[in-house]
Amino acid sequence: MEDELIKIWQSSSNQERIKFETSKLMIELQSSLGRLHRWWKYLELVEVISAIIGILSFAFIAYWVPFTTSKIASALIIIFLINILIQVLGIKKIKPSDLEENYLEYLKKTREYLEAQKKLLETSVYWVILPIFPIMLLFLIGLWEIPEKRYIIVITYLATIAMGIYGYFLNKKRVKNEINPRIDRVDELIKELNG
Numbered sequence: 001m002e003d004e005l006i007k008i009w010q011s012s013s014n015q016e017r018i019k020f021e022t023s024k025l026m027i028e029l030q031s032s033l034g035r036l037h038r039w040w041k042y043l044e045l046v047e048v049i050s051a052i053i054g055i056l057s058f059a060f061i062a063y064w065v066p067f068t069t070s071k072i073a074s075a076l077i078i079i080f081l082i083n084i085l086i087q088v089l090g091i092k093k094i095k096p097s098d099l100e101e102n103y104l105e106y107l108k109k110t111r112e113y114l115e116a117q118k119k120l121l122e123t124s125v126y127w128v129i130l131p132i133f134p135i136m137l138l139f140l141i142g143l144w145e146i147p148e149k150r151y152i153i154v155i156t157y158l159a160t161i162a163m164g165i166y167g168y169f170l171n172k173k174r175v176k177n178e179i180n181p182r183i184d185r186v187d188e189l190i191k192e193l194n195g
Contacts, residue, residue: 026103029185033110036182037095040117047088051081067142076135084128091116104193111186118179121171129164136160 055078062074094116096109140153 051085054081070139070142073135073139107190114183118175121175125168
C-alpha cells in the first residue's frame, strides 16, 4: 500500500504537488491561528476582568483612604486601567473574519492583526510597566505615615517591580514563540499563493 502511494505521488505532476503542499500549509496555519485566537481571547477576558476589579477596588480606596497622595494615585490607577482596556480591546477592530472575499485577503488581514498584537505586546513596557511604577510609589507614599505598615509597603513595591519585569519578559517570549512564527507562516503562504 505504501509503495503504491509513493508511485502515485511520484507520477503526479508538480502542479498537483504544489496544490497539495499549499492546502496542507493552509490547514496547518488555520489550526495554529485558531489556537492563537483562543489564547488572545482568554488574554482579553483576563485583562477585562482584572481591570474591572481594579477599577472598582481603587474607586473604593480613593473614597476610603484618608491620604491625599493615595487618593490621587487611585484616580491615576483607574485612568491607567481604562487605558489598558482601550488598548487591548482596540485590536478587535482589525481582527479578520473567516468570511473575507478570498483566502489571500484573509491572510493579509490576519498578518495585519498579528502585527498589531505583536506591537501591543512589544510596546507594553511603555504604556503598562513603566507608568505603573511612579503611580504605585505615589500611592504607597501616602500610606508611609503608618509606621507598622512600612514593611508591607516595601514588599508591595518590590512585588510591583518584580511583576513588571516578569510581564516584560513574558511578553517578549510570547512574541518570539507565538506571534513571530505565525507571521512567518502567513508570509510563506501568501508567497505560495502569489507565486
